[in-house]
Amino acid sequence: MSRHRRVLGVAGVFAATVALAGCGGASMLDPKGSEARHIAGAWWVMFGLAMFVYVVVAVFIVGAVLRGRRRRRPEGSGISDGAFVWVGGIIVPALILFVIAVVTVDTTAALRKPDRRALRVDVRGQDWWWEVRYPGTGIRTANELHLPVGRPIEVRLTSDNVIHSFWVPQIGGKVDVIPGQPNYFRFTIEKAGLYRGVCAEFCGVQHANMAFYVRAESPGLFDRWEAAHAQPPSEPADELAAQGALVFQRVACAGCHTVRGTQAVGTKGPDLTDVGSRHALAAGTLENSAASLRRWIADPQHYKPGALMPQVPLSGDDLTKIVAYLTSLK
Amino acid sequence: MSTALDPVGTVPRTISVAAPPPARHEGYGRGFWGVAILIATEGMLFLALVATYFFLRAASTSWPLGGIEPPEIGVRAWVFTALLLGSSVPIFWADAAVKQGDYRVVRVALTISSLMGAAFLVNTVLDFRDLTFGWDTNAYGSIYYVIVGLHATHVGAGLVISAVVQIKLWMGLIDAEHHTAVEVFSLYWHFVDAVWIVVFASVFISPHLR
Amino acid sequence: MATITRPEIVDDVLSDERLEEIWKDPPGFIGFLKTVDHKRIGIRYIYTAFVFFFASGLLALVMRLQLAGPNMGVLSPEAYNEFFTMHGTSMIFLFNTPVLAGFGNYLLPMQIGTRDMAFPRLNAFSYWVFVFAGIFLYASFLVGSPPNGGWFAYTPLTDRVYSAGQNLDFWGLAVVFIGISTTVGAVNFLVTTIKLRAPGMTLNRLPVFVWSMLVFSFMVVFSVPVVTTAAGLLELDRLFGTQFFVPALGGSTLLYQHLFWFWGHPEVYILFVPAQGMVSMIVPVFSRRALAGYVWVVASLVAIGFISFGVWVHHMFATGIPPLAISFFSAVGLVIAIPSGIQFFAWIATMWKGVVELTTPMLFALGFMLIFLLGGITGVMVSVLPFDWQVTDSYFVVAHFHYVLNGAVVFPIFGAVYYWMPKMIGRMLSERLGKASFWTMFVGFNLAFFPMHILGFLGMPRRVYTYQSGLGWDALNLLATIGAFVFAFGVLLSLVNFVWARWRGAPAPPNPWQADTLEWMTASPTPEYNFAQIPVVESRHPLWDQDPMPVSESGGDPETRALGREGAARKETPLTSGMRAEPAGAMTVPEPTYLPFVLALGIAVLVAGLLVQAVLIGVLGLVLGAVGLVRWTWRTAETP
Ligand code: HEA
Ligand code: HEA
Numbered sequence A: 001m002s003r004h005r006r007v008l009g010v011a012g013v014f015a016a017t018v019a020l021a022g023c024g025g026a027s028m029l030d031p032k033g034s035e036a037r038h039i040a041g042a043w044w045v046m047f048g049l050a051m052f053v054y055v056v057v058a059v060f061i062v063g064a065v066l067r068g069r070r071r072r073r074p075e076g077s078g079i080s081d082g083a084f085v086w087v088g089g090i091i092v093p094a095l096i097l098f099v100i101a102v103v104t105v106d107t108t109a110a111l112r113k114p115d116r117r118a119l120r121v122d123v124r125g126q127d128w129w130w131e132v133r134y135p136g137t138g139i140r141t142a143n144e145l146h147l148p149v150g151r152p153i154e155v156r157l158t159s160d161n162v163i164h165s166f167w168v169p170q171i172g173g174k175v176d177v178i179p180g181q182p183n184y185f186r187f188t189i190e191k192a193g194l195y196r197g198v199c200a201e202f203c204g205v206q207h208a209n210m211a212f213y214v215r216a217e218s219p220g221l222f223d224r225w226e227a228a229h230a231q232p233p234s235e236p237a238d239e240l241a242a243q244g245a246l247v248f249q250r251v252a253c254a255g256c257h258t259v260r261g262t263q264a265v266g267t268k269g270p271d272l273t274d275v276g277s278r279h280a281l282a283a284g285t286l287e288n289s290a291a292s293l294r295r296w297i298a299d300p301q302h303y304k305p306g307a308l309m310p311q312v313p314l315s316g317d318d319l320t321k322i323v324a325y326l327t328s329l330k
Numbered sequence B: 001m002s003t004a005l006d007p008v009g010t011v012p013r014t015i016s017v018a019a020p021p022p023a024r025h026e027g028y029g030r031g032f033w034g035v036a037i038l039i040a041t042e043g044m045l046f047l048a049l050v051a052t053y054f055f056l057r058a059a060s061t062s063w064p065l066g067g068i069e070p071p072e073i074g075v076r077a078w079v080f081t082a083l084l085l086g087s088s089v090p091i092f093w094a095d096a097a098v099k100q101g102d103y104r105v106v107r108v109a110l111t112i113s114s115l116m117g118a119a120f121l122v123n124t125v126l127d128f129r130d131l132t133f134g135w136d137t138n139a140y141g142s143i144y145y146v147i148v149g150l151h152a153t154h155v156g157a158g159l160v161i162s163a164v165v166q167i168k169l170w171m172g173l174i175d176a177e178h179h180t181a182v183e184v185f186s187l188y189w190h191f192v193d194a195v196w197i198v199v200f201a202s203v204f205i206s207p208h209l210r
Numbered sequence C: 001m002a003t004i005t006r007p008e009i010v011d012d013v014l015s016d017e018r019l020e021e022i023w024k025d026p027p028g029f030i031g032f033l034k035t036v037d038h039k040r041i042g043i044r045y046i047y048t049a050f051v052f053f054f055a056s057g058l059l060a061l062v063m064r065l066q067l068a069g070p071n072m073g074v075l076s077p078e079a080y081n082e083f084f085t086m087h088g089t090s091m092i093f094l095f096n097t098p099v100l101a102g103f104g105n106y107l108l109p110m111q112i113g114t115r116d117m118a119f120p121r122l123n124a125f126s127y128w129v130f131v132f133a134g135i136f137l138y139a140s141f142l143v144g145s146p147p148n149g150g151w152f153a154y155t156p157l158t159d160r161v162y163s164a165g166q167n168l169d170f171w172g173l174a175v176v177f178i179g180i181s182t183t184v185g186a187v188n189f190l191v192t193t194i195k196l197r198a199p200g201m202t203l204n205r206l207p208v209f210v211w212s213m214l215v216f217s218f219m220v221v222f223s224v225p226v227v228t229t230a231a232g233l234l235e236l237d238r239l240f241g242t243q244f245f246v247p248a249l250g251g252s253t254l255l256y257q258h259l260f261w262f263w264g265h266p267e268v269y270i271l272f273v274p275a276q277g278m279v280s281m282i283v284p285v286f287s288r289r290a291l292a293g294y295v296w297v298v299a300s301l302v303a304i305g306f307i308s309f310g311v312w313v314h315h316m317f318a319t320g321i322p323p324l325a326i327s328f329f330s331a332v333g334l335v336i337a338i339p340s341g342i343q344f345f346a347w348i349a350t351m352w353k354g355v356v357e358l359t360t361p362m363l364f365a366l367g368f369m370l371i372f373l374l375g376g377i378t379g380v381m382v383s384v385l386p387f388d389w390q391v392t393d394s395y396f397v398v399a400h401f402h403y404v405l406n407g408a409v410v411f412p413i414f415g416a417v418y419y420w421m422p423k424m425i426g427r428m429l430s431e432r433l434g435k436a437s438f439w440t441m442f443v444g445f446n447l448a449f450f451p452m453h454i455l456g457f458l459g460m461p462r463r464v465y466t467y468q469s470g471l472g473w474d475a476l477n478l479l480a481t482i483g484a485f486v487f488a489f490g491v492l493l494s495l496v497n498f499v500w501a502r503w504r505g506a507p508a509p510p511n512p513w514q515a516d517t518l519e520w521m522t523a524s525p526t527p528e529y530n531f532a533q534i535p536v537v538e539s540r541h542p543l544w545d546q547d548p549m550p551v552s553e554s555g556g557d558p559e560t561r562a563l564g565r566e567g568a569a570r571k572e573t574p575l576t577s578g579m580r581a582e583p584a585g586a587m588t589v590p591e592p593t594y595l596p597f598v599l600a601l602g603i604a605v606l607v608a609g610l611l612v613q614a615v616l617i618g619v620l621g622l623v624l625g626a627v628g629l630v631r632w633t634w635r636t637a638e639t640p
């Protein structure tokens, strides 16, 4: 019967889902962090139960229809109405729900536990980008977190504007970034790599372009990165870049952006001290290359309409210099 | 099963029977039920606001916020509270009297109750004038104004309804059969008084307890 | 029952034709404005709600076009945000709730065997308020500033600081405005069921749909004031500078979320419970067998009503509330699966031993089951705290709530349209077209919304106006868009079916489905007075078990006069009291009147005045409203 086939079809799609989700790019079912791994584990248990429930109940529905279609008058059957309700509606669901409750408690208990040794990172949600600081080191950056593999990490999330939500599917679940209430996200990363995260709470026009990246490195690499970036960047070596630095100070840029160790100390926009080393630009809106940097600065509103960076009138020459300068900031 | 495609409907056969015997008159009329349920929604409104009050309080380190003094609960506050709660007593008389058809008592009782309510309202307005903060000062100011103000509005509305009932009495629109208006008003007025107990306890007394 | 008298040759004065004349509305537009007939109002509720369904559905289709591929330019970011906000808001407030109220309006008095609602004018009033609120909300498109803060309008994004225009004022005021309509509607349903049941219609004989409307009303009464508070305080913040939700001055953004979801969660069951009630009416009729486990089903509906007030925090799992506090809500969320499970197996048991007939309403009921099963299961999944941390605010949740809202609510509503429309318009809808529509909708629905689960796993957050390629989202989104259009085509088939039937359909007999409840006693469409003689109910399935169906004669005394033709001729409908619904006097159904319209208009003007902050307009509205109100209560005094 077509209904039978449809049930099988649904199950098939489910299986395909899983296959797809399991090997896709940034799937939460391809966990690289402690929290995501626990949750994926819980998911597989729930998925099994869900398949069981769906198939059994759907078979009963279809079965009932098929039985009912064959008859001309109502008749009894071996199963009483009470049995249906008690067994199907109460006892079996209660057992399954009990298992799910256990899984819930078990998983929750393992997650987000405070740890004194944790590496602390402060992240602030801005409209529409992420400000990142490493307390005690002076390091400030944006839209990218460098984190060590294997060490407990505590991300402190704050906002002084609207609500955002911090989500890296392969590392763990969401934590809302709420004005007036610092939240903490605690986890460890289990494998080195570059993981994409997004803002998951609707926060205005450019909520869609508020992504960020987590660069998980071995502890050694991370320590080296940290040590290197605790210092302000050295003077631009290359001539064009040095001129770019001057233009950058002269036109409006420095009013909104900081480059540590220079006179650019603006805070309206992302810290650009290491912008050249970032994976992407403008919170995941553009890939990071000289070409796209140029396009961004020339017309930010084209790529991110409504973003809080205005178009600053620049001659082509100045633009080239600024781009050279910014790409040199690693 | 052909019925699926061309339904052959049936006309139910009916027979007339004698009317079933009436019940003893008991319970409330539909007007009463309607207003009672509407009042339940009003109750939820106040409940939500009182919950808001305590939520804001729990979320802040000092209460009232921003160095505002807790509301005074001196003799005056108690007297006017007593006055408002006391104004429910004449309503009980009115309730009883209307069933006996003694409309003079109803009128007098309603008048006394209205005067007490009006006195309370005047006091509330004066209280507002003395406040050192506005609704826009901070969240405390906001919730204070909204709760106390909304309650005062209810007292005011009660006075208007009471006046309407008076006019109806006067015009002879209320009699032994038709007294839903009185019933409904008394329900409303008791409700407004009960809400005051909650408001007084939470907005006026609770800031002194910590 | 007592003595059964021979049907008498009725006096010419009290013939059906005469009654019709007595009950008829004035002709034309005047009658349109003045009517207080619950059936006209009910049908009109349904039609109006469907207009909003098409409007918000079209918004969704445009959204789907924008999301069909990466970096599409169909909609600007602002427009997209306005679209999804209006889509969600108007689906919930202007389609789903009112369409159910419409069915309730039409069916509830008929199913309990009376001639109108307890407060017919209030009923008209709640309709007009709904219409004005809908027009008000959609008027935002005309002035170019539709709401854009999402259907739950979280602060501080929706504060003046971050949303300066009037966009959010439209939203906040509309929510308060339409709350009035929903609330008085609920009062009406409750009092009607308490006071107006036909003799013998005891509580355990109430049709399940009536029960579901009772639960609906109960939830409305206790939850809607809270969303009124949320939206009201938001508007106070925005218009008058209070500080409820401004963190810097002691306000709290989480407070807003608590207030909103304290209503928001019950709301989704407010939508869902009557839909389940409809299924419980349809399944037994097309199984030719009484609903199995009636008491269980009713108890489940009531239980859902209660439990739904205890789980609102599951919409706030990621807000950083301590896990211990939250785990309570997680557990309650799981418990709510049991009443749904009970109903599932009651339906299964009913069909198991019945004679199943696959008519269009039945197909929609079955489609509902297969869809809601999945939506319910994903609901249980998201109520698991850590799992929800992953999928909240992602397309997984969008999938969940479309499986339940669009699947578990819209499918039963379509079933109900096919099932009850013959009664309402007196014409049969085409079964062939109906079935074609069902299958198209069913396939399109799953095509549109199933892929969204996977998108959630792949990290796609909701409310994004665009996305980049290379994230593995492209194909699935395209699939969803195609599905949405297939679904919409299915809807269109039903629309065509309806339009065709409305003018060309075969005339409907009184009881085309051989159903068991009282609404099928009357001619189709139902005459203005519903029942010339009020039925005397002795069974849960009167039209199946009571043959012939007894209807009462007017008694000699005023207590029982309303039961028969004499009462009908006086435009009375009987009041009953007690559990057994014994006759206890009568109420007079009021004459058609402009008052409800005027009062609603007054409120609309007041709201508009608030929007543009013009005191004069506001005062005008107040005066208009007050005049209407006073006039109204006056009339009540004369005809209590
Ligand atoms: C009609 C509307 C409707 C219905 C019926 C439901 C039903 C359920 N919903 Fe859903 N929900 C919504 C509408 C609805 N929901 C909406 C609109 C949102 C999103 C709002 C927004 O953010 O915009 C939402 C969001 C939502 C969330 C928040 C997700 C998030 O934002 O992170 C949660 C979390 O717990 C949840 C849970 C549930 C549960 C447990 C049920 C249960 O009632 C389901 C119970 C039913 C079954 C389980 C199936 C039948 C049962 C059996 C056959 C028995 C056997 C089964 C088992 C043992 C599993 N829902
Ligand atoms: C009852 C509720 C309901 C219903 C039925 C629907 C129906 C649909 N929804 Fe909706 N949806 C919500 C409630 C609902 N939705 C809510 C509450 C939200 C959250 C909003 C928020 O985040 O704030 C949401 C969000 C939402 C999103 C997520 C937006 C985002 O997060 O960015 C999407 C995306 O695809 C979507 C799609 C659809 C589609 C394709 C349909 C389809 O079913 C629509 C089908 C199309 C039609 C019904 C139109 C038919 C018209 C014709 C056939 C033509 C006839 C026309 C005339 C005669 C004029 N919806």
Ligand code: CUA
Binding pocket: A125, A128, A163, A164, A165, A199, A200, A201, A202, A203, A204, A206, A207, A208, A210
């Ligand atoms: Cu920040 Cu969405």
Ligand SMILES: [Cu+2]
Binding pocket: C264, C265, C268, C311, C312, C314, C315
């Ligand atoms: Cu919910």
